[in-house]
Amino acid sequence: MFTFHHPVEIRFGEGVISQINEIVKEQGYTRVVIVSANSQIENGVIEFIRTQLGESVKEIVSDIEANPTLENVAAIVEAMDAHNVHAVVAVGGGSAMDAAKAAAAAYMQGIEIEDLLGHDDFTRALPIIAVPSTSGSASEVTASSIISDKRHELKIPLIGPALYPKTAIVDPELTLTCPQSVTAISGIDILCHALDCLGSVKNNPISDALAIRASKLAFENLLTAYQEPSNRQARKNLSLASMTAGMAFSQTGTSGSHAMSYYLTSHYDVPHGEACAFSMDAWYAANAKANPALEQHARDIGFDDAEALSKAFNKLKSEMGLAVTFDDLGISREDIPKIAEESLRPANMKNNIAQLSRDEIIEMLEGK
Numbered sequence: 371m372f373t374f375h376h377p378v379e380i381r382f383g384e385g386v387i388s389q390i391n392e393i394v395k396e397q398g399y400t401r402v403v404i405v406s407a408n409s410q411i412e413n414g415v416i417e418f419i420r421t422q423l424g425e426s427v428k429e430i431v432s433d434i435e436a437n438p439t440l441e442n443v444a445a446i447v448e449a450m451d452a453h454n455v456h457a458v459v460a461v462g463g464g465s466a467m468d469a470a471k472a473a474a475a476a477y478m479q480g481i482e483i484e485d486l487l488g489h490d491d492f493t494r495a496l497p498i499i500a501v502p503s504t505s506g507s508a509s510e511v512t513a514s515s516i517i518s519d520k521r522h523e524l525k526i527p528l529i530g531p532a533l534y535p536k537t538a539i540v541d542p543e544l545t546l547t548c549p550q551s552v553t554a555i556s557g558i559d560i561l562c563h564a565l566d567c568l569g570s571v572k573n574n575p576i577s578d579a580l581a582i583r584a585s586k587l588a589f590e591n592l593l594t595a596y597q598e599p600s601n602r603q604a605r606k607n608l609s610l611a612s613m614t615a616g617m618a619f620s621q622t623g624t625s626g627s628h629a630m631s632y633y634l635t636s637h638y639d640v641p642h643g644e645a646c647a648f649s650m651d652a653w654y655a656a657n658a659k660a661n662p663a664l665e666q667h668a669r670d671i672g673f674d675d676a677e678a679l680s681k682a683f684n685k686l687k688s689e690m691g692l693a694v695t696f697d698d699l700g701i702s703r704e705d706i707p708k709i710a711e712e713s714l715r716p717a718n719m720k721n722n723i724a725q726l727s728r729d730e731i732i733e734m735l736e737g738k
């Protein structure tokens with residue numbers, strides 16, 4: 371028995387951004403605030419959107435940090451409040467979308483910013499129109515948002531049905547200007563989302579189908595998009611892979627690789643995608659041992675078995691200059707026991723099919 375509920379309207383395709391005015395008008399929104407990544411202001415995308423939406427745009431909030439903060443959320447809520455807006459349009463990578471999603475809920479539910487990270491009941495939000503400019507986070511199709519509290523050095527995922535955007539406008543052309551390092555780091559996260567789904571105890575036949583498709587698309591297109599940033603076909607397939615993986619993990623949650631990544635990010639500053647990818651190969655292998663269905667999934671993705679998939683994953687990381695070993699990360703092997711211990715804390719480690727002990731995780735990491 372399983373349920374599958376995905377409420378996001380998806381508008382996908384090259385050039386679909388030029389329909390933004392139609393989409394906003396159709397829904398009856400005449401007052402919107404735009405939340406934007408600075409890169410999208412610099413490359414002219416925001417000016418294009420502002421021209422399309424005309425008078426409807428009441429304010430543009432930018433300067434969103436890479437790990438969006440409570441201060442970023444507060445600035446967006448303030449703009450929503452000042453103009454009594456009908457919707458928020460978020461343009462950028464995961465940071466801009468996550469900040470806009472958190473603000474949309476805080477505004478609508480009247481949640482004080484200082485109470486936001488302890489809040490776990492997100493049931494209402496201002497309608498969110500999400501326009502991703504990178505392939506990876508998939509925030510445009512998920513019900514989660516990760517917000518940082520700088521003062522207390524916390525990074526907390528907010529999860530709730532209201533955090534699903536109303537509409538995702540996914541235009542692969544917006545990713546053509548994505549820098550090479552971002553393509554690599556956010557692109558490898560697509561595979562971590564999809565493979566974590568296959569290794570999640572909450573998987574179901576629909577999430578498996580989406581995750582297998584997303585993995586195949588990402589394995590086949592990520593290196594090309596990295597090496598040839600203006601390759602439209604590769605960019606389009608990556609946008610599709612990212613969104614498809616997002617739809618899958620919106621149902622199952624993530625598992626081992628993400629659970630292990632948080633400490634690598636918070637303690638050693640390893641970027642999210644690279645941190646997840648660091649252990650993804652090992653988690654896939656461990657999960658395949660615990661459930662042979664993952665061997666079949668590896669074949670469906672295009673490999674001989676789970677081991678071949680893990681090897682190909684590491685080769686892909688090397689080819690894009692991402693860390694494969696502790697040496698590459700500049701982390702001392704003496705830290706392995708602590709990393710293993712910390713990886714057992716996050717709730718999504720319980721999602722993992724292979725329930726490994728601290729010692730088994732240490733052994734897994736010794737191989738790196």
Ligand SMILES: [Zn+2]
Pocket residue numbers: 507559562563628642643646
């Ligand atoms: Zn991720």
